[in-house]
């Protein structure tokens with residue numbers, strides 16, 4: 282079997298156009314995205330001043346809330362403490378690693394104290410904002426809470442709009458995704474049907490693109506290998522291998538391994554380059570490598586399947602159809618080009634059944650440092666996907682062998 | 686000994702091979718002759734276990750090869766009619782690959798491959814990609830790849846097509862040496878009669894999926910009997926002469942060629958009778974040549990066709 286794997290790698294080495302497709306094209310795509318993103322995100326390089334106007338302090342709000350709701354017990358008050366958006370924004374959001382260096386926050390208690398020309402962004406909270414949110418969360422009272430106001434001053438800093446969007450997303454998330462658990466503690470929860478990607482937390486558009494395009498181009502490992510197999514069939518070396526005692530098991534096994542190794546190599550090269558030149562970081566390298574390996578195995582299985590399919594039914598043309606239509610469709614559904622959930626959640630759900638879709642999820646999660654337990658089901662799914670593909674491939678090849 | 690017993694191969698429309706019986710002894714060189722479409726490649730493919738027989742079987746030392754295909758395949762080497770090499774790999778990489786899948790040990794394969802590269806004269810080209818090779822060079826490598834695991838039996842399906850005369854000679858010598866010095870059994874298929882005469886001790890003549898004659902070279906030639914053969918080059922009246930000769934009782938066989946007729950008789954002397962017919966009937970001839978019987982004549986006699994058509 283290793284002889285077969287080695288031969289595939291030699292063929293790979295000798296075929297320049299494949300390098301182009303598997304490595305150069307994704308790298309170019311990433312570079313281009315980085316350049317576009319770099320222009321838009323010019324603010325990242327400059328520091329930015331942000332003013333937060335908060336007319337009331339947390340303690341005052343708590344007092345007034347307790348006075349109006351004497352029935353509230355201590356536990357809930359503690360929760361309320363951590364449910365204060367203005368404080369989370371200042372102490373949490375603007376304090377994250379990515380933002381702390383660049384964004385300087387100044388707090389005010391009155392809007393008219395702010396010198397508007399100094400700040401790229403002015404976020405002001407209504408006086409009773411905290412209490413309104415608490416009432417909604419604790420008592421399910423749907424009061425028409427007034428929203429915080431965000432003033433954008435692009436002349437001060439080009440990135441103002443960008444950051445304003447992030448802040449809006451943060452506020453939105455806070456208002457709708459935070460609830461009180463049965464024990465009275467604050468819980469983050471995700472509405473059903475959404476994946477656990479929390480885009481604003483630490484994944485930038487660029488990082489999302491790096492992962493998603495790389496995952497997409499991994500599909501081409503499978504079609505590359507199918508092309509090799511068709512070529513071997515046409516130049517009759519496949520027959521020669523049969524006569525030279527290559528068994529079905531080692532043939533299929535070698536396709537799985539080659540596909541896995543090629544994918545792993547491709548991903549490693551691209552992510553390393555992204556890491557070295559574009560500042561792509563992962564939270565935990567071992568977990569990320571684990572995720573890469575599991576995803577690569579799934580693509581290895583897929584490679585074996587596509588090889589078997591093309592040997593049974595395929596021609597070179599059918600492989601290019603697969604790679605141009607089916608892969609692009611898979612890429613769309615799997616969210617490799619943009620987040621499909623934006624169109625309809627059902628697409629994203631279907632996408633999760635594609636190796637590229639769940640591969641993308643797993644890699645993004647690993648990048649963000651999710652716990653392995655959270656990703657376990659995706660890991661299992663990817664492995665199962667690889668195994669099932671391999672089994673179907675073996676069955677196809679066996680049937681073909683019996684027809685000789 | 687490898688033998689084919691009542692082997693047939695049917696495809697949807699055609700019966701490529703019909704009830705074929707033949708055998709190759711250990712260390713023996715056997716030829717398989719037949720015009721295009723006779724079923725030679727089909728027969729070799731069945732023998733090589735590349736395709737299955739529709740009915741009948743292939744046995745090695747009396748045991749059906751399907752019993753232990755792996756062991757059987759380790760003992761045979763196959764040189765396919767069409768070049769079967771990895772064009773994107775170098776000559777050496779191709780040889781190494783086939784040695785490896787045959788599980789030849791590293792040491793042994795290193796030696797064997799170095800030797801083979803020399804034998805087929807690809808020393809200077811061994812590090813170059815096969816896609817840059819000429820047809821003849823590919824043929825030589827095609828042969829070498831079948832020998833990396835030192836098989837006991839080698840099946841060669843028209844291995845010298847497109848090889849220049851000089852390296853053809855070289856390849857033939859190589860095969861002869863392998864057979865005579867290393868005791869490798871050879872089954873050889875070719876269009877070139879002189880190659881078969883040079884290499885093979887025994888031969889089978891195939892046509893339309895059947896063996897129509899077999900034996901050693903002398904036995905085969907004797908099919909024509911002790912009579913004589915003349916080649917008449919006719920300028921005018923070929924059809925007329927053909928009709929007239931058909932009525933002559935002592936003439937055993939008549940074959941029309943482009944510019945004349947080949948006449949074979951059972952008994953000597955034919956020449957006087959032949960000349961008599963020609964002059965009596967005012968047939969204009971360019972010449973009458975006496976011919977040695979060759980395998981080609983036998984072939985012509987048996988099938989009414991030339992080998993190379």
Ligand SMILES: Nc1ncnc2c1ncn2[C@@H]1O[C@H](COP(=O)(O)OP(=O)(O)O)[C@@H](O)[C@H]1O
Nearest residue numbers: 696699701719720721722723724725726727728
């Ligand atoms: N795979 C196939 N399908 C259908 N017919 C075939 C196939 N292979 C060979 N034949 C037919 O079988 C006959 C014998 O072919 P082949 O063995 O290649 O002859 P040879 O090698 O003597 O030229 C031919 O008539 C050919 O058309």
Ligand SMILES: [Mg+2]
Nearest residue numbers: 725726727766
């Ligand atoms: Mg043939």
